[in-house]
Amino acid sequence: MPSTSFAPPLDVAGHRVLVCGGGTAALAPIRVLLAAGAEVTVVGPEISPTVADLAARNRVRVHARSLLPGDLDGVALVVPAAGEAVADEQALQLARARGVLATLPRRAAYPAAGPETRSGTGEVILVGGGPGDLSLLTLGGLDAVRRADVIVTDRLAPLAALEQARPDAVIVDVAKIPRGAYTSQQRINAILVEHAQSGRTVVRLKGGDSFVFGRGGEEWQACAAAGIPVTVLPGVSSATAAPALAGIPLTHRNHTQGFTVVSGHAPPGDAGGTVDWAALARANTTLVILMGVATLPAITAELLRHGMLADTPALTVADAGLPGQFTVRATLADIAVRSHAEGIKPPAVTVIGAVAGFRPG
Numbered sequence: 001m002p003s004t005s006f007a008p009p010l011d012v013a014g015h016r017v018l019v020c021g022g023g024t025a026a027l028a029p030i031r032v033l034l035a036a037g038a039e040v041t042v043v044g045p046e047i048s049p050t051v052a053d054l055a056a057r058n059r060v061r062v063h064a065r066s067l068l069p070g071d072l073d074g075v076a077l078v079v080p081a082a083g084e085a086v087a088d089e090q091a092l093q094l095a096r097a098r099g100v101l102a103t104l105p106r107r108a109a110y111p112a113a114g115p116e117t118r119s120g121t122g123e124v125i126l127v128g129g130g131p132g133d134l135s136l137l138t139l140g141g142l143d144a145v146r147r148a149d150v151i152v153t154d155r156l157a158p159l160a161a162l163e164q165a166r167p168d169a170v171i172v173d174v175a176k177i178p179r180g181a182y183t184s185q186q187r188i189n190a191i192l193v194e195h196a197q198s199g200r201t202v203v204r205l206k207g208g209d210s211f212v213f214g215r216g217g218e219e220w221q222a223c224a225a226a227g228i229p230v231t232v233l234p235g236v237s238s239a240t241a242a243p244a245l246a247g248i249p250l251t252h253r254n255h256t257q258g259f260t261v262v263s264g265h266a267p268p269g270d271a272g273g274t275v276d277w278a279a280l281a282r283a284n285t286t287l288v289i290l291m292g293v294a295t296l297p298a299i300t301a302e303l304l305r306h307g308m309l310a311d312t313p314a315l316t317v318a319d320a321g322l323p324g325q326f327t328v329r330a331t332l333a334d335i336a337v338r339s340h341a342e343g344i345k346p347p348a349v350t351v352i353g354a355v356a357g358f359r360p361g
């Protein structure tokens, strides 16, 4: 029976850990080591988009090259995670020669062939993975990850779950990073369809809920058009989880009788925007804004222009449920400036309304 996650063999908090490999095999170990408080360095000839994103968001040092003996200087633990037997063995031997403890992640088994092609049509399971921490992935989602032949994942998914994939499962990184690496939705749809047409069980593992700004509907349609059966496993959306993890109830009998979730991707005035910001300013419900880090100045200015009170409580929570979770409390008038000043970066959720000032005591 697999353990619940890759457990480092020692208390790595504050210690330097070297992850050898920058591909998909390194995703789960990096996520787990960061959660354990390690200072992580990644060395590998190829760095996957999600590894690069994890590194940028968590002060992980990355060297896009082969392993050098000097990389082990001052390192407490080596984790060979190339997902390739020869490279992992080299890392183990180097660690042994230098007297540094080394441990392989659980998935480090090396099947000779790629994913099996089976007769008949496979299936696609759209798994909402929650905001990023393994504990917020549903039991059904975890079970699907454990069974999958292929897992198509991206940067906001609960990456520690990949430790529990079958050793022969193929992991495909299809990150869409704001202003960074990008896999088109068309390409993602094609990957799902191609693998399922080869008879495989394909898990599309995403952050939050697949149907809340997750493009799960488009993936479902693409699969249905190709005659592929789809199962949807709902996930815990960051729209509700991020506020909750920051201690904010989105509704409260004394304050508000509802909440509205909007995307901030298209700011007020944008030709592609369909949100009625004037109506939201008057709605008297909690406003939850996803994908709004860059557009928060424009959004808050528009809400003020339409009469929302400047001292309405507001709060931004970034990296909710992840080791770097960070909250900024302010008002409608200054949440954009304060979030920027505090260096808030995506992923972040902003809550505007009376409940944003909630304190339990």
Ligand SMILES: C[S@@+](CC[C@H](N)C(=O)[O-])C[C@H]1O[C@@H](n2cnc3c(N)ncnc32)[C@H](O)[C@@H]1O
Pocket: 131, 132, 156, 207, 208, 209, 210, 211, 212, 213, 214, 236, 237, 238, 239, 242, 289, 290, 291, 292, 317, 318, 319, 320, 321, 322, 346, 347, 348, 349
């Ligand atoms: C493309 S949307 C996907 C939303 C996702 N399907 C959900 O239900 O949470 C990405 C946005 O979700 C929010 N988000 C996702 N994970 C988050 C997290 N761990 N902390 C804060 N916000 C998060 C951010 O607003 C981010 O820009």
